[in-house]
Amino acid sequence: MAWLIILLLCIGLTRGQFSNMAESSDLEERLIGLLLRLQTEKLYDTLLVYGEDCAFPSLSRRLEVPTVLVSSGSTNFEWNFSSLTLILSCEFQAEREENYRTLMKLQANRRLILLQDGIQPKLVCDFYSKKEQYNVAMVKDNGPVYSCRHFQDQKYEEVSLFESKPVFIENFRNMQGAAVRTVTDNLTPRSMATRDPKTGEKKWIGFVANLIYNFIEKVNATMDMQEELTEVEGKVFFVNISKWTADDLLDIGMAVDSTWEMTNLDTFSYPYLMCSYCFMVPLPDKMPYNEVYGVAIDKSVLGVLLVLFLIFSVMLIYIQQRSFRGLSLSKVLMNDTCLRGFLGQPFPFPRQSSRKLKLVCLTLCFASLMITTMYGAHLKTLLFSPPSKPMVRTLSDLKKSRYKVAMNWAEMDMLRFENNRKLPGLSGERVQSFEDYHEFVSLRESFDNDYIFPVTSVRWSTYNEQQQLFQHPVFFYSDDLCLSRFSILSFPIRRHLPYRDLFEEHILRQKEFGLLNHWIDRSFLDMLRLDLTPFTDFSKPLDDDAVIYVEDLYWVLGLYAFALGISCCCFALEILASINGWSRLTSYIWG
Known part of the structure; x- marks a missing residue:
């Protein structure tokens, strides 16, 4: 009887082992079928396996794709995985990635979780949703495949391998009216407030606002303008918006900020706009009449006249005396005939003159006529329309000029006063700082020609269009006096924004279709239509009745x-x- 009991026990253990082997073999076959299907759909080119003691490491050998095994659940250094890396977890919470940079790069990657011990799919989807990781699928030991669905009533969905239904979907292609938190800086022509003619609701237009609106419409989301932030801070500035997005208070800021001198670009999108950041400088004043006489004859022209005078003087003395013995410095420089001739005055014609002497005197008369006529015409032209003073082109010209540099406190921090790099040698008395950025913009929009203002090339295009309405231009854009000739402007975005890739793809498509250039070109017309730019002529009227005084x-x-x-x-x-x-x-x- 004892031997019979032992035999039955052995048979039971053997059947259990064969059953486990059969179940394990069945699980591996289902997993390999799923991975082959995903590989056929070109959803991955690299496998990243977290955990150990499961079927994933052995299956990776059969797939012949690059595989990285992280048995401890976390890496010790930064990995540059591609966007087509498929993450395999041997169990729920086997992925315990602690490396910050690697975690950010793997945020949007697809994940396949092997579930054990009766863990429910809803719990898994909620867990990864809190980490803002949404491309998650699950496989049970003896059950079907489940896939998380974010913008649906049910958080997960059962997927059959024999159906065409995809395992992984782009959840944020259709956000089902989910809110996108943003706030605008109301800087023209980036974002300009207006009313929707159909609904009457407040909206914003501009080459920054239009891109945000188009993206929200594309992904079927809604805009949530965080106006309570402005009530707390008291003012809105693109620096504040960048700070709020870095603090996860906003998803995407309706503003653009410069990324120069930044080493960490986690909170900025792909570059949206590249422009120069230079100074708009007042056009120089007209030269006063008392200085016109000094510029009527150029130094080079005066040198040529002096050389001609010496030549004529030497020729007259030599022809008259037929020798160089009578030449002296006083006779050459104080030749009475040449002095009178060059000044357009009559001079005594030498008696019994030869043909050569007559020819020289005739030439002297012709030179006298040309010199006096050209000088008189040039002087009268300058008196009728005085020339302008030299333009401010360099920093040394700025130091000699009467202008002050108007800057905002943020620009002072970013551009100048750190080791005095951007404007070296410029005294603090020549720089006027404005704490209120809108006060600084208002002064710049008034075209006050006592200051020079930093401005981007995009904003200058609207100022230049506005000057077409003036009697004459007031400012010019200096390509030589610049703070940055290559400035990159990007959108501030939240660090762990799950649809960052969709937003950056949207930026590239809008630029590719030429919409950015179109919005920038029509910015000034939009500003006129919204009464954000007055039709006022800020140029000083020209003095048509110019009078020359004794002074x-x-x-x-x-x-x-x-x-x-x-x-x-x-x-x-x-x-x-x-x-x-x-x-x-x-x-x-x-x-």
């Missing part, structure tokens, strides 16, 4: 008096040098 002739009269004084001195010296003239003068005086 404007200060240098001319001074030079005339100086030349007259020299003439008197020369005349006195000539009289003193002439003994006969001096004796005649004394005899005439004394009778």
Whole structure:
């Protein structure tokens, strides 16, 4: 009887082992079928296995794909996995990734969980949903395949391997009216408030707001404008919006911020716009009349005239004396004939002159006519329309000018006062800081020509269009005086935004279709339509009745008096040098 009992026990244990082997073999076959199906659908090219003592490591050898085994459930360093990496977990919560960077890169990857011990799929979906990981599927030891569904009434769905229903879906392609938290900085022409003509609701337009609205419409979501944040902070600025998104208070900010000098771009999207960030500088004032006489003759032209004078003087002396022996510095420089000829005055024609001398004198007369005519025409033109002073092109020009640099406190922090890198050598007295960014923008929009303002090339395009309404332009955009010639603007987004890839894909598609350029080109027209830009002419009216005062002739009269004084001195010296003239003068005086 004892032997019979032992035999029955052995038979039972053997049947149990064969049953477990059969169940294990069945599970492996279902898993391999599922993985082959996903591989056929090109849903993965790499396997990442968390945990141990399950069928996944052995199945990876049969699939012939790169496989990474993480038996401890977490990596010790940053991994650069591709977006087609399939994550396999040997059990619920086998993935215990602690590396921050790796966790972010694997957030949107697909996951396949092997469930044991009767764990319910709803519990698994809720667990991963709290971690904002939504592409999750589950396989039970002896049950079907389940897949999590985020925007549906039931959190999971049973999927048969013999049906065409997909295991993994893009949950955020249709968000079923879920809210996207955002807030706008109301900076023109990025985001401009208006009313929907159909519904009467408040909305925003602009090359930043339009992209957000198009994305929300594309994924069937709703916009949740977080106006309570503005009530707490008291003001809205793109720096605040970037801070709020970094603190997970917003999903996507309706603003763009610069990413220069940043090493961590986790809270910024793919670059949306690239532009320069330079200064708009006032066009120089007209030159006063008292300075016109100094620029009527250029230095190079004056040098050419001096060379011609010396040539004519040498030729006249040589032809008259037929020798170079009579040449001296005083005779050449103080040649009476040449002086009179170049000044357009009559001079005595030499008697018994040869043909060569006649030709030289004729040429001198022609040169005199050309010089006086051109100088007179040039001077009258400059007096009728005085030229402008030199433009401010460099930092040294700025230091010599009368202008101040108007900047906002955020720009002061980011651009200048850290080791004085951006504007070296510029004193604090030449920089005026504005705490209120809207006050700074209002001053810039008034075209106050006592300041120079930093502005992006995109915003300058609207200012340049606005100047077409003026009598004459007031500012110009300096490509030489820049804070950054290559500035990258991106959207601030939440660090663990689950639909980051969809949003960045949307950015690329909008730019690819040319919508960004179209929105920027029509920005000024939208600003006019919404009365955000006045039709006011901020340029100073030109003085059509320009009058030359005596003060404007200060240098001319001074030079005339100086030349007259020299003439008197020369005349006195000539009289003193002439003994006969001096004796005649004394005899005439004394009778």
